[in-house]
Amino acid sequence: MDIQAVDRVGMILALFGPHREAVTSSEAADLIGLNRTTTYRYLTSLVNANVLALRDDRTYAPGPTLVQLGAFALGRRDILRLAVEPMQTLARDTEITAVLSLWGASSPVVAHVEEPPRREIVVSVRVGMQLSTAAAQTGVFHTFMSDAPSVARAARQLPTEERERIGRLVRETAERGYAAQVSTRGIAVLATPVWDEHGLAASLALLSTRDVLDVHAESSELAALRNAATTISRSLGAPE
Structure with missing residues (x-):
């Protein structure tokens, strides 16, 4: 994964917070300033890696790997x-x-x-x-x-x-x-x-x-x- 890809993943993960528990693909694209096709590919890859989870309403939220990593980091x-x-x-x-x-x-x-x-x-x-x-x-x-x-x-x-x-x-x-x-x-x-x-x-x-x-x-x-x-x-x- 090149530096640009790492930056984009970081931007996507930074979308989640107390005011935004989940996003649609189009919302994510608008918020991080990428075209929708590229954003969708990143979101799909993150879902496949269990970093994000795709909900039934077609929104993306933090997935099990991200939750596990967060809990581990806090626990340390x-x-x-x-x-x-x-x-x-x-x-x-x-x-x-x-x-x-x-x-x-x-x-x-x-x-x-x-x-x-x-x-x-x-x-x-x-x-x-x-x-x-x-x-x-x-x-x-x-x-x-x-x-x-x-x-x-x-x-x-x-x-x-x-x-x-x-x-x-x-x-x-x-x-x-x-x-x-x-x-x-x-x-x-x-x-x-x-x-x-x-x-x-x-x-x-x-x-x-x-x-x-x-x-x-x-x-x-x-x-x-x-x-x-x-x-x-x-x-x-x-x-x-």
Whole structure:
């Protein structure tokens, strides 16, 4: 496979994200700027290799090989091994779901979840979920990792309204040092950065309903979240 072919495959795979779970052949061609015949050939080859999957509605979505590779890559990250115990402690002590996210190709991806063991009803998310631009953890990455090429590119590619929303979230997060959010549906999130020796490594969050999770600066939940993030950061070699 020549360099041009590799670039084109990369462009096709980069189409998938929180705002686009599947594409048609014609949509893919328009989005990456190739003619439809060439795009169809690439899509067909990727389906044959199990990198993409062709759905019954004739749209293309990430296939088993791509999902397997993504799971393997996430599983190899030291942070997932080092974060488990502090996240279990955080979820147990606060009785709130703890969520760790890593930056993917163009948005944060949920990498690990710890649910509170004693609470019968919990709010949770699935591992592998790509977070939207409205998510508090997305704001953490756009605030503290804005100079990373993939983050800057993701911001540039957003529609104007979403880019403005990210801008407001970034300003709030930079001022507070953490992200706080309560949705119209009553879902509350607190998110804070996790660091390693190179910079931002992940975002750690607490997720529940607004009746359970206090998102104010003086809350005990925020203090516990920050303590857990500090513990993980130190284990990753972040400067004191």
